[in-house]
Amino acid sequence: MRTVELADGTSVPMLGQGTWMMGETGARHGEEVAALRRGIELGMTLIDTAEIYGDGASEELVGEAIEGLRDDVFLVSKVAPSHASRRGTVAACEASLARLGTDRLDLYLLHWRGRFPLGETVAAMEDLIDAGKILRWGVSNFDVSDMEELMEVDGGRACAVNQILLNLDHRGPEFDLLPWLDERIVAPMAYSPIGQGGALLRRPELREVAERHDKTPAQIALAYTLRWPGVLSIPKAGTLAHVEENAAAADIRLDAEDWALLDEAFPPPERKMPLAMI
Ligand code: NAP
Helix, strand or coil, rough: EEEEEEECCCCCECEEECCCCCCCHHHHHHHHHHHHHHHHHHCCCCEEEEEEEEHHHHHHHHHCCCCCCHCCCCEEEECCCCHCCCHHHHHHHHHHHHCCCCCEEEEEEEECCCCCCHHHHHHHHHHHHHCCCCCCEEEECCCHHHHHHHHHCCCCCCEEEEEEEEEEECHHHHHHHHHHHCCCCCCEEECCCCHHHHHHHCCCCHHHHHHCCCCCCCHHHHHHHCCCCCEEEEECCHHHHHHHHHHHHHHHHHHHHHHHHHHHHHHCCCCCCCCCCC
């Protein structure tokens, strides 16, 4: 598995695993745990979750999946904006750790901006690092102006990751946000990289490129997010077949003709587009 080096020198796999909607229905529980464990075996050892996913149910399921494997995993969770005060962030993190059955997170993110001043949340992140409860922190859904504001806050420059909506249907960050992050060594993490398994995968142009390489549309969608050496990507897969297919996307190399076809169907941005979020 190719890796991305974070600003502190830590290497993480480019392809990780999302968990939104996991743990929500008992019927899929066993299959979801098995899919996450298979993904870990295949090198997708970065697992992304959040306190709001299934109201904690996703974190509990992740905890089950990583039991006995904690040291092999780069574990990411997120604080909800409504909890992101100095005290609230610490309490939310402690509750996440309990649900995940671990003593530390590798990365803790502010899920999106809310009513609490950024300085309060950053101070809480520092408290959590000092207590050994998180190893580093980052943000999510931050556009360039939000990142610039964060850089002005005491300690804000320690932000390691910005998790953003990035896929062929949402190429806006290519215009300004990706270069901004690259320059400051904040790793972008692409969420919904396969368009939530929806209309994107039915686009004929994506199918055409997939057929040229004997791959699937989902794998080509992933190849788009893996195009940049510094970008992480976290597809969510609740079945063994999907997780195996996604892991195999790490090796796809598209050629100039493929990119031309994709650029025509999914044009790159020619001007600033506000960062979209789901
Ligand atoms: P996604 O990963 O683009 O798509 C997931 C959907 O695609 C699921 O329905 C999945 O079905 C299906 N799928 C997976 N692999 C497939 C394959 N090879 N072929 C066909 N379909 C496939 O969407 P996402 O879950 O929204 O985003 C990924 C992760 O990013 C989330 O799980 C979450 O961890 C994170 N996220 C963060 C934010 C944020 O605000 N920070 C927002 C959204 C998402 P099965 O489950 O049946 O396999």
